[in-house]
Amino acid sequence: MNGGEPFSATRPGLIAGRVSRSIGFAFNFDNPSGVKLLGNTLYERLQAHVARAADRMQSSEADRQLDVALHNHGLIKVGGKYARPQEKAKNLSLAVWLNIVDACNLGCFYCYIPELRKNVDPRQLSGGRLAMKAETADIVANSLIAYCVEHGLAQLGVKFAGGEPTLALGQVDSFARLITKLGSEAGVKVNFGMLTNGVFEFDSVFPVISKWDVAVGISIDGAAGSHDRIRFTHDANGVRVGTWDRVIENAKRLLENGVRPYFLYTITPKNLADVEEFAATVHGMGCGFRLSLERGHRAIDQHQQAVTSDYLRNFYRRLARSLSTEMSFERDARFAEWKLTARKNIACSTCRGYVAVGSNGEVASCQMALDRPVGSLGRGALADAIDAFGRDQDGRLLRQPEKKVGGCTRCEFRYVCAGGCPQHTRNVWGDLDRPSPWCQVYGDLAPAYVEASAVHLARRFAAKRQFIPAT
Amino acid sequence: MELEAVELEASGVIDETDVDGEAAGDPNKDLQDCQDCD
Numbered sequence A: 001m002n003g004g005e006p007f008s009a010t011r012p013g014l015i016a017g018r019v020s021r022s023i024g025f026a027f028n029f030d031n032p033s034g035v036k037l038l039g040n041t042l043y044e045r046l047q048a049h050v051a052r053a054a055d056r057m058q059s060s061e062a063d064r065q066l067d068v069a070l071h072n073h074g075l076i077k078v079g080g081k082y083a084r085p086q087e088k089a090k091n092l093s094l095a096v097w098l099n100i101v102d103a104c105n106l107g108c109f110y111c112y113i114p115e116l117r118k119n120v121d122p123r124q125l126s127g128g129r130l131a132m133k134a135e136t137a138d139i140v141a142n143s144l145i146a147y148c149v150e151h152g153l154a155q156l157g158v159k160f161a162g163g164e165p166t167l168a169l170g171q172v173d174s175f176a177r178l179i180t181k182l183g184s185e186a187g188v189k190v191n192f193g194m195l196t197n198g199v200f201e202f203d204s205v206f207p208v209i210s211k212w213d214v215a216v217g218i219s220i221d222g223a224a225g226s227h228d229r230i231r232f233t234h235d236a237n238g239v240r241v242g243t244w245d246r247v248i249e250n251a252k253r254l255l256e257n258g259v260r261p262y263f264l265y266t267i268t269p270k271n272l273a274d275v276e277e278f279a280a281t282v283h284g285m286g287c288g289f290r291l292s293l294e295r296g297h298r299a300i301d302q303h304q305q306a307v308t309s310d311y312l313r314n315f316y317r318r319l320a321r322s323l324s325t326e327m328s329f330e331r332d333a334r335f336a337e338w339k340l341t342a343r344k345n346i347a348c349s350t351c352r353g354y355v356a357v358g359s360n361g362e363v364a365s366c367q368m369a370l371d372r373p374v375g376s377l378g379r380g381a382l383a384d385a386i387d388a389f390g391r392d393q394d395g396r397l398l399r400q401p402e403k404k405v406g407g408c409t410r411c412e413f414r415y416v417c418a419g420g421c422p423q424h425t426r427n428v429w430g431d432l433d434r435p436s437p438w439c440q441v442y443g444d445l446a447p448a449y450v451e452a453s454a455v456h457l458a459r460r461f462a463a464k465r466q467f468i469p470a471t
Numbered sequence B: 001m002e003l004e005a006v007e008l009e010a011s012g013v014i015d016e017t018d019v020d021g022e023a024a025g026d027p028n029k030d031l032q033d034c035q036d037c038d
Helices: A038-049 A059-070 A134-150 A165-186 A204-211 A224-230 A244-256 A272-284 A302-322 A380-390 A393-399 A420-429 A440-466 B016-024
Strands: A015-016 A021-027 A036-039 A093-099 A155-161 A189-196 A214-219 A233-234 A241-243 A260-267 A291-292 A333-335 A355-357 A362-364
Touching: A015 A038, A015 A440, A021 A440, A036 A038, A036 A440, A038 A059, A059 A260, A134 A155, A134 A165, A134 A380, A134 A440, A155 A165, A165 A189, A204 A244, A214 A355, A224 A233, A224 A241, A224 A244, A224 A272, A224 B016, A260 A272, A272 A291, A272 A302, A272 B016, A302 A333, A302 A440, A355 A380, A362 A380, A393 A420, A440 B016
Parallel strands: A093 A155, A093 A355, A155 A189, A189 A214, A214 A260, A260 A291, A291 A333
Antiparallel strands: A015 A021, A021 A036, A233 A241, A355 A362
């Protein structure tokens, strides 16, 4: 992969198959609107369309009814057009990654957060020296609420991150209090999330999580063995201490206290083989996760991509038949930024509904670009910074991804992988209008992932149908 | 196998909203390290 060619230049189209003798499935890569299970008659009608025989067939009234159903579900065009998707409510929210502290108690080798102080001993983080200062917090909170008011945004999502946000609990608590008050006065609903590595003192952290109803995401790096090789602290004698047991213990205590954490697993060559064990552990706790691929600065060789996609295809195929029917395949075993119910031109909403704010008030397109801020809330309004995104070619494409012209625009799977993380692509190729450095994995995995999602959906449907006889 | 026992109306269509309700979207959306594009 030279960074410019599409994975598959085949025109996006339907993928269809059977999950049982009486149920087919279909998914339209040209118009993603979710995986569909189809009864036999409808499935056969769709196959006739795939074979392009439908137009030459005598169409009865019954066939026309079938075509209406296929059209309404986004699977076929009628009159050259897909059915218009249901009118979506205008996006009236802003999401902000808030780097509340530039320090972390761990030191993961692949961490993409720039200018981060790693392996900080919480006991030596004197007075939150690396955390956001009170006067900066005041400016940031006021700027965010002012932006929401000026732009008619009714909701603001603040994700406390860093670094490790639990190293700055006092700052988290005071920021949440301030912006909740400002939001309340301005008619803006503020909700909170926190991205933590799960290595914290539960009794100190939980009261803040509970008080502000903070949704908790826990980043993790494998199952016990591989996680501990990457994520460790040191004891008083300088001996490495793995963090897996502590993370799982904290997750269990969150669950006991009514908070369901969501796990984020970054796949690297060192932990790829542990995805299945990790999934069993996390799903066994009743929690979901998202898998993402390491985002470095170098191209990924074909062998590593082939090994990764081979593992993931088999993993998802097995998971489809083992994941509890109480859980959602796409939500609780998510891959990257994929969302099969949406036609995406770009993987994320950076520069549109999403920005990152650093601990000094600097504004960047996302957390991976905090070393290249476009403005500062200390020197201007958030609107000025967001306007600045549109001043260079990459920023314009992030804001208007439908104007991309690179290899992805000719790819069969373009609306599902959506080119992958644009910041990662830019870091590797120097240009975000190119296929992802992980393009081979995305292309190899997409059809298998869709089929696995269909199998799990059928199992969920079966579990829901009470009259299904036991076998 | 349970799937072979499932009956789906011959002209029927099922998707995630049928088994998950309108909440089929991603409630964990704001927990991810990147904000989805929708």
